[in-house]
Amino acid sequence: MPAYSARMAPVHDVVIVGAGLLGLSAARALTAQGRDVVLLEQAAIGHDGAGSKGSCRIFRLGYPEPDYVSAAARTRGEWHELEAQAGRVILHPTPHLTFGPQLAEVHDAMRRAGAACELLSAAATAERFPGIRVDGPALLETESAVIAADQALAALAAASGPVQAGVRVTSVTDDGRRVTLGTTAGELTARVAVLTAGPWTAGLLGPALAVPLRPTLEQVAYLEPAAASQTASPGTPIFICYGDPSPYGLPVPGSDRYKIGVHHSGPVVNPDAQDESPDPGLVARLTEVASRYLPGYRPEPVATERCVYDNTPDEDFVVDRIGNVVLGCGTSGHGFKFGPLLGTWLATLACGGPELPPQRFRLGRLRTRP
Ligand SMILES: Cc1cc2nc3c(=O)[nH]c(=O)nc-3n(C[C@H](O)[C@H](O)[C@H](O)COP(=O)(O)OP(=O)(O)OC[C@H]3O[C@@H](n4cnc5c(N)ncnc54)[C@H](O)[C@@H]3O)c2cc1C
Numbered sequence: 001m002p003a004y005s006a007r008m009a010p011v012h013d014v015v016i017v018g019a020g021l022l023g024l025s026a027a028r029a030l031t032a033q034g035r036d037v038v039l040l041e042q043a044a045i046g047h048d049g050a051g052s053k054g055s056c057r058i059f060r061l062g063y064p065e066p067d068y069v070s071a072a073a074r075t076r077g078e079w080h081e082l083e084a085q086a087g088r089v090i091l092h093p094t095p096h097l098t099f100g101p102q103l104a105e106v107h108d109a110m111r112r113a114g115a116a117c118e119l120l121s122a123a124a125t126a127e128r129f130p131g132i133r134v135d136g137p138a139l140l141e142t143e144s145a146v147i148a149a150d151q152a153l154a155a156l157a158a159a160s161g162p163v164q165a166g167v168r169v170t171s172v173t174d175d176g177r178r179v180t181l182g183t184t185a186g187e188l189t190a191r192v193a194v195l196t197a198g199p200w201t202a203g204l205l206g207p208a209l210a211v212p213l214r215p216t217l218e219q220v221a222y223l224e225p226a227a228a229s230q231t232a233s234p235g236t237p238i239f240i241c242y243g244d245p246s247p248y249g250l251p252v253p254g255s256d257r258y259k260i261g262v263h264h265s266g267p268v269v270n271p272d273a274q275d276e277s278p279d280p281g282l283v284a285r286l287t288e289v290a291s292r293y294l295p296g297y298r299p300e301p302v303a304t305e306r307c308v309y310d311n312t313p314d315e316d317f318v319v320d321r322i323g324n325v326v327l328g329c330g331t332s333g334h335g336f337k338f339g340p341l342l343g344t345w346l347a348t349l350a351c352g353g354p355e356l357p358p359q360r361f362r363l364g365r366l367r368t369r370p
Contacts, residue, residue: 009187009189010189011178011189011190011191012036012037012038012188012189012190012191013030013035013036013037013190013191013192013351014030014035014036014037014038014190014191014192014193014194014350014351015037015038015039015040015179015181015188015190015192015193015194016030016037016038016039016040016193016194016196017040017169017172017181017193017194017195017196017197017204018040018041018042018195018196018197018198018200018201019039019040019041019045019157019160019163019165020045020046020050020051020052020196020198021051021052021152021153021156021335021336021339021342022196022198022328022329022331022335022339022342022343022346023039023041023194023196023197023328024039024045024153024156024157024160024163024339024343025156025339025340025342025343025344025346026194026196026328026342026343026346026347026350027039027156027160027161027163027343028082028156028159028160028340028343029340029343029344029346029347029353030347030350030351031159031160031161032159033347033351033353035350035351037160037161038164038188038190039160039161039162039163039164040163040164040167040168040169040181040183040188041163041164041165041166041167042166042167042168042169042200043165043166044165044166045153045157045163045165046150046153048274048276049271049272049274049308050198050308051198051199051307051308051309051310051331052149052153052198052336053149053307054149054150054220054305054307055148055149055150055252055253055259056146056147056148056149056250056252056253056259057146057147057149057250057336057337058096058144058146058147058238058240058248058250058336058337059072059076059079059091059144059145059146059147059336059337060072060096060098060141060144060238060240060337061073061076061110061113061115061117061141061143061144062096062098062106062110062117062139062141062144062240062242063106063109064102064105064106064108064109064242065109066109066110066112066113067358067360068109069109069110069112069113069115070113070115071338071341071358072337072338073113073115073143074341075337075338075339075340075341076091076143076145078340078341078344079091079147079152079339079340081340082152082155082156082159082340083155085155085159086154086155086158086159088148088151088154088155089148089151090147090148090151090152090155091145091146091147091148092145092146092147092148092253093144093145094144094145094146094237094238094250094251095129095140095141095142095144095237095238096140096141096142096144096237096238096239096240097120097125097129097132097134097138097139097140097237097238097239097240098138098139098141098239098240098242099125099134099135099136099137099138099139099239099240099241099242100240100241100242100243100246101242101243101244102242102243103136103137103138103139103242105242106139106242107119107139110139110141115141115143116141116142116143117139117140117141117142118139118140118142119137119138119139119140120137120138120139120140121137122134122135122136122137122138125137125138125140128140129235129236129237130295130296131235131236131237131294131295131296132236132237132239132293132294133292133293133294133295134239134293144238146238146250146251146252146253147336147337148253149336152336152339156339156340156343164185166184167183167184167185168183168184169181169182169183169197169204170182170183170184171204172193172195172204172205172325174193174323174324174325176323176324177324178190178191178324179191179192179193179324179325181193191324192324192325192326192350192351193324193325193326194326194328194346194350195325195326195327195328195329196328196329196346197329198271198308198310198329198331199213199215199271199308199309199310199329200271200272201213201310201327201329201330202329205325209322209325209327209363210367211312211318211327211329211330211363211366212312212313212366213310213311213312213329213330214268214311214312214313215268215269215270215271215308215309215310215311216264216266216267216268216269216308216309216311217266217267217268217269217274217275217306217307217308217309218261218264218265218266218306218307218308218309218333219261219265219266219278219279219282219283219286219304219305219306219307220259220260220261220286220304220305220307221259221260221261221283221286221287221290221301221303221304221305222252222257222258222259222260222301222302222303222304222305223257223258223259223260223290223294223297223298223299223301223302224256224257224258224297224298224302225256225296225297225298226296226297226298236249236251236258236294236296237251238250238251239293240263241293245262245263245264245265246262246263246264247260247261247262247263247289247292247293248260248261248262248263249261249289249293249294257302257303258294258297260286260289260290260294261286262282262285262286262289263333263334264309264311264333265282265285266279266282266306266309267279269308271308274306274308275306276306277306278304278306279306282304283301283304286301286304287299287300287301309332309333310329310330310331310332310333311330311332311333312330312332312366313366314365314366315332315333315334316330316332316360316361316365317329317330317331317332317335317338317342317361318330318361318362318363318366319342319345319346319349319357319361319362320349320357320361320362320363320364321349321350322363326346326349326350327363328342328345328346345357345361
C-alpha cells in the first residue's frame with residue numbers, strides 16, 4: 001500500500017519510467033515482491049521509436065567475456081520461468097555459429113564459463129550448415145535461441161501490472177528522502193524512481209548524474225529464400241561474424257524470412273527524431289552481407305526496419321543506484337537476451353532482493369575525471 005504525506009498525495013514504493021524491456025522486467029520483479037509500482041510510458045509498449053520493438057532477437061551465450069556468458073546462461077532459465085508463467089513460447093531453440101576475428105576469444109570465454117560449445121572446422125561447418133557460407137572454423141553453440149521479442153514484451157507486460165501509457169516524465173528530483181517526478185499528467189512521488197528510459201534516460205538527469213549515452217539509429221533487413229533454395233529456412237542457424245564490424249543474422253520465428261544486421265553501423269540520432277525510412281548506404285551494406293554469408297536467400301531485402309541503440313562508450317550496461325534513483329540503461333544493442341535478469345537486478349537495487357548487479361555495470365566507471 002502506498003504511504004501518504006501531509007498533503008495526502010500518495011508516496012509510491014517505486015515509479016518506473018519507460019515500459020520497454022528493462023522497465024517491464026523491473027516492474028515484473030517488483031510486482032512479484034508485492035511492491036506498489038507505477039509504470040509510466042510516454043508512448044506505448046513496443047512502439048516504433050523504442051529499442052525493444054520488432055519480432056525477434058538473438059539469444060546466445062557466445063561473448064568474449066566469461067561474465068556475460070554466465071549471465072546469459074542464467075537468464076535462459078529465467079526466460080523459461082517467464083514462458084511457464086505466461087503460457088507463451090518466447091525462446092525458439094536455434095543453433096548459433098560464431099566465427100570471424102574474435103572466435104578464439106569467444107571460445108575461450110565459453111570454456112572458462114563452462115558453457116556447451118563445439119569448435120567446427122570450415123569443412124564440418126559447410127557440411128552441417130550449408131545455409132551459411134563461412135570461410136574458416138566456427139563455434140557452434142546449442143543453448144542459443146531466437147527470442148520472439150514481441151511475445152517476450154507481452155509476457156512481461158502481463159506480469160507487470162498496469163502501464164500508464166502516453167505519460168511522459170519531464171523531470172526527476174531526488175531530495176534525499178524521496179523522488180518527485182514531473183509528468184505530462186501531473187506530479188508523482190515515490191521512495192525510489194527506476195529510470196529505464198533507454199536512450200532518453202540521459203535527458204532526464206541533471207549534471208550530477210550525467211550518463212554518457214550515444215544513441216544510434218541502426219537498420220536491419222529481411223530476406224526471403226531464393227527460388228528452389230535447398231539451404232534457406234527453417235534449417236538456417238543464427239550467425240555472428242564476431243569482430244569490428246560484426247554482421248549477424250537470425251531466422252524469424254514462424255516465417256521463412258531471415259533477418260540480418262551489422263552491429264553498430266548506424267548514425268548518431270536524437271531519439272525524439274528518428275527517421276524510419278531506409279538508408280540506401282546501409283541497404284547496400286546489408287545486401288553485401290546477404291550475398292557473402294547466405295547463399296540460400298535473395299540478397300535484395302524485401303523489407304527493412306530502423307531501431308535505436310542506446311550505447312555507452314564501453315558497451316557495458318548501466319545498472320546502478322545513485323541516492324533514490326535506480327538506473328537501467330545503456331544496453332548498447334545487446335541487452336534483450338538479459339531482460340529478466342536485468343529486471344531482477346533493478347528490483348534488488350530499488351527495494352532489496354536476491355542479487356545485486358556486477359560492479360562492472362556501475363555508472364562511476366563512465367564518469368570523466370575533472
Ligand atoms: C536493431 C536492433 C537489434 C538488436 N538485436 C539484439 C539481439 O539480437 N540480442 C539482444 O540481446 N539485444 C538486441 N538488441 C538490443 C535490445 O533490443 C535492447 O538492448 C533493449 O530492447 C533495450 O530495452 P530498453 O528497455 O532499455 O529500451 P526501450 O525499449 O527503448 O525502452 C525505453 C522506453 O522508455 C520510454 N521513455 C523514454 N523516455 C520516457 C519518458 N521521459 N517518460 C516516459 N517514458 C519514456 C520509451 O518510450 C521506451 O518505450 C537489438 C536492438 C536493436 C535496435
